[in-house]
Amino acid sequence: MARTTSHKITAWEDVSSSIANFQLAAMLGWQDVAQRYRRSSLGAFWLTINMGVLIGALGLVFGTIFGTPMAEFLPFICLGLIFWGYFSQIINDGCGTFIASSDTMLQLPVPFFTFILRTWWRNTIILAHNLVIFPIVLLIFAQFVNFYALLAIPGFILVSLNLLWVAVVLAILCTRYRDLTQIVQNIMQVGMYVTPIMWMPNHLPGKASALMMDLNPFYHLISVIRNPLLGDPGTGLNWLVVTAMAVIGWIVALLFLNRYRSRITYWL
Amino acid sequence: MTSMLLENVTVDFPIYNAKSRSLKNQVLSMATGGTIGSNSDGHVVIRGLDGVSMSLQEGDRLGLIGHNGSGKTTLLRVMSGVYHPSAGDIVINGKCTSLINISLGIDPEATGRQNIAIRGALMGLRKRDIAERQQEIEDFSELGNFLDMPVRTYSTGMQLRLAFSISTVIQPEILIMDEWLATGDEGFKEKANERLHDLVNKTKILIVASHSKELLLKNCSRIIWLEHGKVRMDGDAETVANAYFGPS
Structure with missing residues (x-):
C-alpha cells in the first residue's frame, strides 16, 4: 500500500478513491442514523412519524383548499414532501459537511468526497424510513403503482448524482464563506413553495407554468422520481434537463474541487 | 523503499475575520471597486512553515523540538498529508499513519x-x-x-x-x-x-514531536529544532538536544 504524494491529489483521485472505499462513508453515515436509535427504540422512525403527521395535515388542508380529490392529492403531496425533505436535507447538510468533519479532516488524509458520500448515505437511509408512509397512503385509497414505477430507480440515481455535485460545490463554498449556509437555507425554503410540492402543476394558470416549472431545476428533479411512482413516466424534458444537469454539474464540481481541494483544510 | 522528502516546504495560513468570511462583504467590495475592500477584507497571512527541507530514509528516527507555535504540529500535518504545502514539495513513499490525537472519531454514544x-x-x-x-x-x-x-x-x-x-x-x-x-x-x-x-x-521511519529530552534521546537518532517555522538546527540527537535543553 505504498502511497506517493509528490503531486496534489486531483479531484478525480479524491472522488474515485472515496467511491472505492464506500464502506467507510457508509459506516459513518450509518453511525449518524444509529445514534438516533441508541436512546430511543423508535430512533429514526421519529422523523417518519413527524413526516407522516405533516403529510396528513398539509394534505387535508391543501387538498380541501384546492378542491382536489384526496385519493389523487394525498399520494402526490406525500411523495412531494418526502422527496423535498431529502433534497433540502442533503443540500443543507452539504453546506456544513466539511465544517462538521473538520476534526477528522485535520488529522487523517481521508479523501474529502467520503464526507459528502456520508451525508448522502445518511439522508438516503432516512429517506428509506420515510418512504414507508407511501404504501400506507396507497393502501388507504386502495391504489397501486403501475409499471412506470420502475423508472423511479434511474430517477433516483439521476437525482442522487445531481444532489452529490451540488453538495460538493456547496461544501467547498460554505467552508470558505460561512454565511452562505444561511442563503442556501433560505433558497431551499422558498424553493419548497415555488416547486409543485404542496400544489399540483394543473393548479397553475397556463402562463405561470413556464417560469415556475420549466425553468425550475427542482421541478425536473422531483418529476423524474415522483411521477413514475404516481403512474406517469414524466416528460422527456424532465429527463433531459436532469441528465444534462448531472453531466454539466459534475464537470463543474470536479473542476472546482480540483482547483480548491488543497485549500480546504486551511479554511477549516 | 520508504522515504520522505521535503523541499522548501512553506505553509501559509490565511486568517479570515468575520468580514472576509462573508460572501456579502466580498460582493460589496467588488462593487465599490475594492477601495474600501482592501482596508476591510482583513487578509492576514500567518506563515506556519518557512522553507523547510529535509530528507528521511528508511531507519531514520526523527525528533521535533521547538517552542509552542514553532510549527511542529503544522509540520506533522504536512507530513501526514493533511495540509498541502502552499509552496515547495513533499514526496512520501510509504504508508503513513499519524497518532496525533488518538481519541479521534470516538463516538461516546456507541459501544x-x-x-x-x-x-x-x-x-x-x-x-x-x-x-x-x-x-x-x-x-x-x-x-x-x-x-x-x-x-x-x-x-x-x-x-x-x-x-x-x-x-x-x-x-x-x-x-x-x-x-x-x-x-x-x-x-x-x-x-x-x-x-x-x-x-x-x-x-521504518519514526517522526515524533516532544518536549521531553529523555524521551527524544531514547528514541531518536536525529533531531530538528524548529523556530518560527524555520529549521533552526538539524543534527544528531545529542547535539541538538543539548543546544535546545542546555547540557545536563
Whole structure:
C-alpha cells in the first residue's frame, strides 16, 4: 500500500478513491442514523412519524383548499414532501459537511468526497424510513403503482448524482464563506413553495407554468422520481434537463474541487 | 523503499475575520471597486512553515523540538498529508499513519466494539482487517464486558485504553506521533509502553514531536529544532538536544 504524494491529489483521485472505499462513508453515515436509535427504540422512525403527521395535515388542508380529490392529492403531496425533505436535507447538510468533519479532516488524509458520500448515505437511509408512509397512503385509497414505477430507480440515481455535485460545490463554498449556509437555507425554503410540492402543476394558470416549472431545476428533479411512482413516466424534458444537469454539474464540481481541494483544510 | 522528502516546504495560513468570511462583504467590495475592500477584507497571512527541507530514509528516527507555535504540529500535518504545502514539495513513499490525537472519531454514544470498527475504518482498515484484529484489540484493552457498553459510561482512563488499543494495532511504515502516547494506570502504562516501543521499532521511519529530552534521546537518532517555522538546527540527537535543553 505504498502511497506517493509528490503531486496534489486531483479531484478525480479524491472522488474515485472515496467511491472505492464506500464502506467507510457508509459506516459513518450509518453511525449518524444509529445514534438516533441508541436512546430511543423508535430512533429514526421519529422523523417518519413527524413526516407522516405533516403529510396528513398539509394534505387535508391543501387538498380541501384546492378542491382536489384526496385519493389523487394525498399520494402526490406525500411523495412531494418526502422527496423535498431529502433534497433540502442533503443540500443543507452539504453546506456544513466539511465544517462538521473538520476534526477528522485535520488529522487523517481521508479523501474529502467520503464526507459528502456520508451525508448522502445518511439522508438516503432516512429517506428509506420515510418512504414507508407511501404504501400506507396507497393502501388507504386502495391504489397501486403501475409499471412506470420502475423508472423511479434511474430517477433516483439521476437525482442522487445531481444532489452529490451540488453538495460538493456547496461544501467547498460554505467552508470558505460561512454565511452562505444561511442563503442556501433560505433558497431551499422558498424553493419548497415555488416547486409543485404542496400544489399540483394543473393548479397553475397556463402562463405561470413556464417560469415556475420549466425553468425550475427542482421541478425536473422531483418529476423524474415522483411521477413514475404516481403512474406517469414524466416528460422527456424532465429527463433531459436532469441528465444534462448531472453531466454539466459534475464537470463543474470536479473542476472546482480540483482547483480548491488543497485549500480546504486551511479554511477549516 | 520508504522515504520522505521535503523541499522548501512553506505553509501559509490565511486568517479570515468575520468580514472576509462573508460572501456579502466580498460582493460589496467588488462593487465599490475594492477601495474600501482592501482596508476591510482583513487578509492576514500567518506563515506556519518557512522553507523547510529535509530528507528521511528508511531507519531514520526523527525528533521535533521547538517552542509552542514553532510549527511542529503544522509540520506533522504536512507530513501526514493533511495540509498541502502552499509552496515547495513533499514526496512520501510509504504508508503513513499519524497518532496525533488518538481519541479521534470516538463516538461516546456507541459501544466500545462499534468504536473499534469506526476508528479502524477511519484509519483505513478494511472490514475484514478489523474483524481479524478485533480480538487482539479487545484483549489488549482489558475492558471485558464494558466493550458492550456505550463509551460515555467509561472513565477517562478507560476511554484512553480503548483509543490506544485501536490506534496502535496498525503497522505503518511511517509513524507520526505528537508526544509519547502511553496512558492509563500503572499496570496498563507498562503494557502500553511496551507495545508502543514495539511499534516504534518495527516502523521504518519514526517522526515524533516532544518536549521531553529523555524521551527524544531514547528514541531518536536525529533531531530538528524548529523556530518560527524555520529549521533552526538539524543534527544528531545529542547535539541538538543539548543546544535546545542546555547540557545536563
